[in-house]
């Protein structure tokens with residue numbers, strides 16, 4: 001990406017007065033979740049962050065917007081920032097994005113700025129069609145909308161984000177960057193489920209995989225950390241946030257990932273079950289009398305750590321387990337056992353593993369999870385330097401023992417920077 005960036009052409013937009021064009025190098029990135037919007041404004045001329053923020057608990061009485069300006073009020077780097085918080089109900093995503101636009105405008109960095117080159121949107125499901133970042137027009141938006149049944153928790157919010165941003169700034173390209181894109185290289189025999197082929201084709205049933213923007217960024221950053229070209233590095237990436245997924249990346253190309261048709265399969269997550277016998281669904285319907293929607297909600301929103309022990313935040317699970325709480329200890333043990341299984345499985349898939357990399361909220365911060373997941377895997381070449389592993393740091397770093405054959409790394413993910421980079425590259429190419 002960096003190489004592509006240096007050869008950039010410029011985007012020109014008219015000034016507000018409609019006179020001479022100015023060079024636009026800012027990208028606003030929107031990551032809209034079901035009840036939250038995370039955003040960042042970046043200047044791609046030097047890849048710096050100008051403002052970051054979060055709106056959470058959208059639709060509740062207790063909504064909260066936190067906005068942080070990271071540069072001087074006139075956009076000058078290093079001139080000191082400002083952090084503001086707004087509490088009180090924000091009814092929906094439309095209102096949330098309106099509030100975000102207001103905060104940016106208050107800092108002189110509003111959506112009407114002639115310096116805005118693009119808005120980059122995280123879109124979770126891109127189906128089989130969207131394997132590249134894509135400028136959104138009516139037809140593309142309709143296709144993203146048609147994928148809502150495959151990502152009901154995520155795509156509706158992504159669609160709203162695009163609609164609102166388009167309305168606020170119709171002349172600036174809206175670029176969709178898809179979670180599924182990086183995984184589109186999986187071999188057909190990996191992507192296919194072993195079900196009737198005609199049925200699978202009719203209903204677009206296959207493994208798509210998610211968090212691809214993070215898996216792509218982190219696998220490249222791991223190669224950089226090892227000081228090797230990405231083509232020479234085989235890595236298992238463990239993205240452990242609220243949603244969690246593993247991927248096996250051979251020489252920069254994804255060959256397998258744990259999430260499937262939807263972001264429900266695979267690892268134990270904050271509120272999602274991950275892998276289970278599909279017959280659990282039939283049993284709940286036939287014997288439990290639950291509707292399909294009730295089972296969907298149970299497995300997506302009331303399972304995982306939350307379902308097993310009542311807390312979905314790993315910090316809380318660790319605290320309770322440390323105090324001897326049995327349900328929390330079992331939930332933690334299930335979480336790391338599933339991780340261990342995927343590390344083993346993907347070691348077999350890759351044949352040779354150069355690194356196992358932990359990322360996202362849990363992966364970057366919970367040293368206990370890393371320690372427990374790697375424990376006992378010496379035969380696979382994995383061993384930690386426990387002291388290095390326990391150190392907190394925002395930097396990419398190695399935490400493996402010096403003698404270990406396979407590196408264990410902690411690499412902070414940066415989906416927003418990756419989305420901005422891809423969006424900017426597309427509009428300036």
Ligand SMILES: Nc1ncnc2c1ncn2[C@@H]1O[C@H](COP(=O)(O)OP(=O)(O)O)[C@@H](O)[C@H]1O
Pocket residue numbers: 240241242243270312313314315360361362365366
């Ligand atoms: N210090 C910490 N120790 C353990 N877990 C943490 C810590 N900080 C954050 N987390 C976990 O990270 C999760 C959020 O990760 P994040 O990548 O931000 O998720 P998402 O992007 O899916 O919202 C939280 O639910 C919490 O469990």
Ligand SMILES: CC(=O)OP(=O)(O)O
Pocket residue numbers: 033124154179210211241242243244263
């Ligand atoms: C796809 C997915 O699971 O995303 P998130 O972790 O943001 O919920």
Ligand SMILES: [Mg+2]
Pocket residue numbers: 241242360
């Ligand atoms: Mg995330």
